[in-house]
Amino acid sequence: MNNCILLGKPNVGKTTFFLSYAEYLGVTSCILEFENFEGSVTRKNYSINVARSYLINQTPFKTKEICRMNLSIPVYKGRTEITLFDTGGLIDGISANEIVRKSMAEALKQLYLADLILHMIDASSVDHNCCSTLSEIDYQINQYGHSRGAYCILANKIDLEEGEKGLSFIRKEFKDTYIIPISARKMKGFKEVNKFVSRVIQ
Numbered sequence: 001m002n003n004c005i006l007l008g009k010p011n012v013g014k015t016t017f018f019l020s021y022a023e024y025l026g027v028t029s030c031i032l033e034f035e036n037f038e039g040s041v042t043r044k045n046y047s048i049n050v051a052r053s054y055l056i057n058q059t060p061f062k063t064k065e066i067c068r069m070n071l072s073i074p075v076y077k078g079r080t081e082i083t084l085f086d087t088g089g090l091i092d093g094i095s096a097n098e099i100v101r102k103s104m105a106e107a108l109k110q111l112y113l114a115d116l117i118l119h120m121i122d123a124s125s126v127d128h129n130c131c132s133t134l135s136e137i138d139y140q141i142n143q144y145g146h147s148r149g150a151y152c153i154l155a156n157k158i159d160l161e162e163g164e165k166g167l168s169f170i171r172k173e174f175k176d177t178y179i180i181p182i183s184a185r186k187m188k189g190f191k192e193v194n195k196f197v198s199r200v201i202q
């Protein structure tokens with residue numbers, strides 16, 4: 001089984017991508033598995049739109065548990081199954097909030113187990129000072145990702161005006177990394193993401 005993890009700061013658009021990528025692959029109704037911190041798994045069957053209304057939010061750490069979904073990816077000859085993991089988000093340092101600390105520990109555990117790492121950065125907020133702004137943790141994920149090999153950066157929110165400027169900055173900062181500009185909201189760049197995922201997992 002191929003485990004593919006979505007990682008990045010809170011509010012960069014991981015959950016939006018998680019659901020929109022499934023939709024891009026033809027999924028209309030999905031079975032989401034939520035694993036709590038004690039390891040027990042709850043399965044929920046949602047339409048993509050209902051899942052969006054429940055899971056996507058401007059509140060940082062809206063997604064705290066790991067949420068996963070099995071997806072069928074077209075590869076060279078046929079299709080391959082992957083499990084895509086949506087995580088709660090990583091921040092710099094150690095949070096004072098125990099739930100956030102547990103959420104980050106779970107994300108790091110899944111990162112260790114992942115076969116493919118999709119590191120999402122909010123290209124529209126690199127000049128801002130908000131929870132999704134590129135920071136030290138992104139450089140650490142990048143370093144770890146390179147050490148693992150199957151890794152790329154998804155530079156999200158390029159539909160916003162500041163996104164283009166942010167993308168140039170991200171390209172300068174991470175010169176050795178394969179960067180895919182995307183808009184998770186507008187489903188832009190998904191063809192490139194799909195190509196990358198297919199190439200790595202086959």
Ligand SMILES: Nc1nc2c(ncn2[C@@H]2O[C@H](COP(=O)(O)OP(=O)(O)O)[C@@H](O)[C@H]2O)c(=O)[nH]1
Nearest residue numbers: 010011012013014015016056057157183184185
């Ligand atoms: N403009 C724009 N907003 C986005 C995009 N992707 C996500 N968002 C918004 O960013 C916020 C956080 O998204 P979410 O998927 O919950 O981020 P997560 O915390 O990384 O899972 C929400 O308000 C989304 O609607 C995008 O591609 N473009």
Ligand SMILES: [Mg+2]
Nearest residue numbers: 014015062063
């Ligand atoms: Mg989320």
